[in-house]
Amino acid sequence: MPSLPGFFANYQETMTRALDAMVPASRPDPVRDAMRYTLLAPSKRVRAVVVLLAADLCGGASRAMPAACAIEAIHASSLILDDLPCMDDAPLRRGRPTVHTVHGEAVAILAAFGLLNDAYGHLSRSYDPALAARVTALYADAVGLDGLVAGQAEDVLATDAAISFETLERIHRRKTGVLFSAAATAGALTAGGSAGDIEALTAYAKNLGLAFQVVDDLLDVTGTEAETGKAVRHDARKTTFVSFSGVDGARELAQELCRTATLALTPFGSRAARLGELADFVAARRL
Amino acid sequence: MPSLPGFFANYQETMTRALDAMVPASRPDPVRDAMRYTLLAPSKRVRAVVVLLAADLCGGASRAMPAACAIEAIHASSLILDDLPCMDDAPLRRGRPTVHTVHGEAVAILAAFGLLNDAYGHLSRSYDPALAARVTALYADAVGLDGLVAGQAEDVLATDAAISFETLERIHRRKTGVLFSAAATAGALTAGGSAGDIEALTAYAKNLGLAFQVVDDLLDVTGTEAETGKAVRHDARKTTFVSFSGVDGARELAQELCRTATLALTPFGSRAARLGELADFVAARRL
Numbered sequence: 345m346p347s348l349p350g351f352f353a354n355y356q357e358t359m360t361r362a363l364d365a366m367v368p369a370s371r372p373d374p375v376r377d378a379m380r381y382t383l384l385a386p387s388k389r390v391r392a393v394v395v396l397l398a399a400d401l402c403g404g405a406s407r408a409m410p411a412a413c414a415i416e417a418i419h420a421s422s423l424i425l426d427d428l429p430c431m432d433d434a435p436l437r438r439g440r441p442t443v444h445t446v447h448g449e450a451v452a453i454l455a456a457f458g459l460l461n462d463a464y465g466h467l468s469r470s471y472d473p474a475l476a477a478r479v480t481a482l483y484a485d486a487v488g489l490d491g492l493v494a495g496q497a498e499d500v501l502a503t504d505a506a507i508s509f510e511t512l513e514r515i516h517r518r519k520t521g522v523l524f525s526a527a528a529t530a531g532a533l534t535a536g537g538s539a540g541d542i543e544a545l546t547a548y549a550k551n552l553g554l555a556f557q558v559v560d561d562l563l564d565v566t567g568t569e570a571e572t573g574k575a576v577r578h579d580a581r582k583t584t585f586v587s588f589s590g591v592d593g594a595r596e597l598a599q600e601l602c603r604t605a606t607l608a609l610t611p612f613g614s615r616a617a618r619l620g621e622l623a624d625f626v627a628a629r630r631l
Numbered sequence: 632m633p634s635l636p637g638f639f640a641n642y643q644e645t646m647t648r649a650l651d652a653m654v655p656a657s658r659p660d661p662v663r664d665a666m667r668y669t670l671l672a673p674s675k676r677v678r679a680v681v682v683l684l685a686a687d688l689c690g691g692a693s694r695a696m697p698a699a700c701a702i703e704a705i706h707a708s709s710l711i712l713d714d715l716p717c718m719d720d721a722p723l724r725r726g727r728p729t730v731h732t733v734h735g736e737a738v739a740i741l742a743a744f745g746l747l748n749d750a751y752g753h754l755s756r757s758y759d760p761a762l763a764a765r766v767t768a769l770y771a772d773a774v775g776l777d778g779l780v781a782g783q784a785e786d787v788l789a790t791d792a793a794i795s796f797e798t799l800e801r802i803h804r805r806k807t808g809v810l811f812s813a814a815a816t817a818g819a820l821t822a823g824g825s826a827g828d829i830e831a832l833t834a835y836a837k838n839l840g841l842a843f844q845v846v847d848d849l850l851d852v853t854g855t856e857a858e859t860g861k862a863v864r865h866d867a868r869k870t871t872f873v874s875f876s877g878v879d880g881a882r883e884l885a886q887e888l889c890r891t892a893t894l895a896l897t898p899f900g901s902r903a904a905r906l907g908e909l910a911d912f913v914a915a916r917r918l
Contacts, residue, residue: 367776373776373781373784373785374784374788375776375780375781375784376776379776421744425740425741425744428737428740430735430736430737430740431737431740448717449717450715450717450718450784450787450788451784451787451788453712453715453717453718453740454712454780454783454784454787456744457708457712457743457744457747457774457780458774458775458776458780460744460747460748461747461771461774461775461780462771462775462776464751464767464771465767465768465771465772465775467767468763468764468765468767468768468771469768471764473760473761473763473764473765474760476755476760476763476764476767477755477758477760477763477764478755478760480751480752480754480755480763480767481752481755481756484748484749484751484752484753484755485752487744487745487748488745488748488749488752489654489660489662489663489666489745489749493662493741493744493745493748494660494662496741497660497661497662497737497738497741498660500737500738500741501661501737501738
């Protein structure tokens with residue numbers, strides 16, 4: 345079993361090939377180009393890694409790839425929306441101009457729509473019906489009005505507004521935590537994990553997801569554009585974990601969340617070593 | 632078997648109740664409000680009617696409602712996108728201000744995203760896995776890069792440009808025809824229709840869908856805002872079936888497409904009477 349860096353290196357090529365096949369370059373058109381531009385951009389693909397590692401832990405990752413690709417497509421679609429002029433109005437993402445600055449707003453929005461749509465199409469075509477329907481219901485719940493869509497709306501509407509720490513946490517649990525939990529659960533489902541496995545992995549992933557967001561806020565303040573691939577100091581108009589707790593407080597919070605995440609893995613013992621390493625990576629990441 | 636107007640009247644209340652339950656008003660928030668504003672707007676719900684009538688023809692509509700609701704949610708989401716400032720920039724839809732003018736662009740886009748997402752979630756929760764996966768794959772193909780998303784992109788990018796009749800027809804076959812075909816096929820699938828049933832219904836629906844769009848173009852020129860619920864003379868910058876063929880030519884084309892649609896129903900004999908009536912209604916509609 346390779347350590348986490350080895351695993352990252354091993355799976356990146358397989359993952360890129362799988363994503364490439366999911367939205368093939370067959371017939372170039374603007375929306376397809378914009379979808380591939382986002383989906384195939386250099387990225388850590390942390391949500392996909394969570395799917396694969398959770399599956400690996402529950403019996404093997406051999407059936408995990410379609411669920412991993414689908415969650416990356418969902419995540420990619422949410423990034424396109426996040427960056428739109430009417431939302432965060434971001435010029436850079438992953439070191440490159442954002443989709444709407446390259447392809448225009450209409451094509452960007454249709455590409456986001458296409459990626460979300462193809463995530464579900466991909467699940468329905470890649471899995472036996474029982475697994476497809478379960479992962480579809482899981483992802484749809486994570487994206488919908490108790491998850492990503494609600495968190496993103498509250499985040500946009502909270503710009504320039506004073507919000508409480510509880511509201512901030514709720515926004516990011518929905519925007520990020522819920523999708524991380526769905527990733528872990530999906531991985532477990534593809535490998536036949538037990539209800540107990542899923543419970544432990546959900547607790548791990550929801551804290552990991554929130555930690556990931558806290559570090560995002562930190563990097564907006566402490567990072568450079570070259571490190572993060574995004575315009576930094578972009579969140580000045582927003583309430584963030586750093587504006588609440590300061591740099592040191594936010595760093596402590598991220599570490600605390602990663603410790604809580606790792607603690608949830610106790611039932612798995614040493615078999616969960618790589619998920620523990622992933623939590624360490626998230627707490628310490630610079631990109 | 633009630634005639635088409637009777638059927639329209641009967642099913643509207645059931646349909647509205649089913650859509651209301653799909654996105655319940657439980658906890659008001661801006662995105663949920665925007666989703667319900669679009670999904671529950673007064674509407675003919677022609678795509679849903681196609682699902683229900685196709686199912687009825689193939690053995691019974693008792694399992695057709697979730698597929699009908701899902702296709703209405705997909706259609707509603709595409710209307711929100713169509714009307715955005717970066718696309719058609721439309722002020723009115725179904726007699727009311729468009730979603731983005733009421734809720735702002737960010738909430739409108741997230742509502743569209745939420746409706747597409749919930750369409751798939753609804754299918755996965757409402758049907759046995761085998762049927763859920765089949766209808767999901769069917770709808771995802773109709774929405775994706777060979778359907779709605781591609782048609783909408785080509786439509787937006789063609790504004791102000793000279794396009795051929797073939798291009799115009801391809802745009803609207805993708806934007807409208809493909810979803811109508813998917814509606815008919817879904818209805819047949821929920822009722823256990825045969826491959827032959829599906830083939831005939833697909834031929835019917837794709838021509839009906841294109842006719843529907845031709846009449847839309849006609850109504851933009853000949854209708855009033857009160858009749859159509861939309862700003863009329865809004866397509867002046869676009870190439871439409873009317874700008875190609877004139878009012879009389881477009882009217883003939885719509886009638887021809889509806890005749891072709893009805894002809895495809897021949898194998899069903901008199902059992903397809905209501906689908907034939909629906910084609911007559913589309914050819915003659917004023918709203």
